[in-house]
Amino acid sequence: MGIFRNLQRSLLVLLALLVVVVSGCNLPQVKTETEQESVASDLQLQVHVLDVGQADAFLIQLPNGQNMMIDAGKNGDGAKVVNYLKDQGVSRVDYLIGTHPDEDHIGGLDEVIKNFTIGKLYMPNKSKTTVTYTDVISAAKAKGLTITPAKANTEIVSSTVNDMSLQATLVAPVAPSYSITNDYSGVIRLSYGTASILFTGDAEQASEADMLNSGQTLSANILKVGHHGSRTSTSDAFLKKVNPSIAVISNGKGNSYGHPHAETIKKLKAQGIKIFRTDQQGTIIFTSTGKDWSANQSPWWQ
Numbered sequence: 001m002g003i004f005r006n007l008q009r010s011l012l013v014l015l016a017l018l019v020v021v022v023s024g025c026n027l028p029q030v031k032t033e034t035e036q037e038s039v040a041s042d043l044q045l046q047v048h049v050l051d052v053g054q055a056d057a058f059l060i061q062l063p064n065g066q067n068m069m070i071d072a073g074k075n076g077d078g079a080k081v082v083n084y085l086k087d088q089g090v091s092r093v094d095y096l097i098g099t100h101p102d103e104d105h106i107g108g109l110d111e112v113i114k115n116f117t118i119g120k121l122y123m124p125n126k127s128k129t130t131v132t133y134t135d136v137i138s139a140a141k142a143k144g145l146t147i148t149p150a151k152a153n154t155e156i157v158s159s160t161v162n163d164m165s166l167q168a169t170l171v172a173p174v175a176p177s178y179s180i181t182n183d184y185s186g187v188i189r190l191s192y193g194t195a196s197i198l199f200t201g202d203a204e205q206a207s208e209a210d211m212l213n214s215g216q217t218l219s220a221n222i223l224k225v226g227h228h229g230s231r232t233s234t235s236d237a238f239l240k241k242v243n244p245s246i247a248v249i250s251n252g253k254g255n256s257y258g259h260p261h262a263e264t265i266k267k268l269k270a271q272g273i274k275i276f277r278t279d280q281q282g283t284i285i286f287t288s289t290g291k292d293w294s295a296n297q298s299p300w301w302q
Helices: 003-024 035-040 075-087 109-115 129-144 205-214 236-242 262-270
Strands: 044-050 057-061 067-072 092-097 118-124 147-149 154-161 164-172 187-192 195-199 221-223 247-251 273-275 284-288 293-297
Touching: 044 187, 044 195, 057 075, 067 075, 075 109, 092 109, 092 154, 109 118, 109 129, 118 154, 118 284, 154 187, 164 205, 236 262, 247 284, 262 273
Parallel strands: 067 092, 092 118, 118 147, 195 221, 221 247, 247 273
Antiparallel strands: 044 057, 044 284, 057 067, 154 164, 164 187, 187 195, 284 293
């Protein structure tokens, strides 16, 4: 009887360990360099919202094995962004997008260009007489890159993976000119199967109104909240049209702008939208196999 009980206990322990291992396989994790060698092997879409303080930087690992980078933080974030990409096994950035020429969005873009093979580079038709902007243009010229204008109705990716549609399209800027730089922001809608996310850069309400009037598809499961959660973005009409279930805000802890503004947080909460914030949670990773989204941590508010 003693031998039988010991055997029974051992079997129960082994069974419990097996359950833990199997359950753990479904959790979104930061992959090692070896695991990232072929994103296409598991047909997942991963969106990395990098913690770069009061700035934006997003690494998107597409289920077809390609990589997209949207913005790259401030000037001082270049090395951090480069190291993060290398840690994920990235050697080539197939699509690099500088949403608009403000330092907190393209500051690290020149370092990305210098350190990786770049497929296509997208930037809006808006220049700036700053060292930051000049550095990016110089780095692009040194690599022989041609800048593709970032504007509405521009298709970036269109393919099928695992019998599901994979699409990335620029939906803004719609107008050829705006009174403020933020409204020139390249806004990208990315979808894989029924999973979708809208990256809004710093687009403010003038650009949002143009997007609403353009008739383009704006709905998305995840909204990257415009302009770091400023009250000047995320109008009621725009939020209603996008109709997200998740919002992510990229901003710095204790920033001097007071981002995210209380008005924006109130809007999101009133709609029951789950909120993620880099200033409170650090780097956030969303993962989808073309259906629902999962994240590497729980929402800041839900």
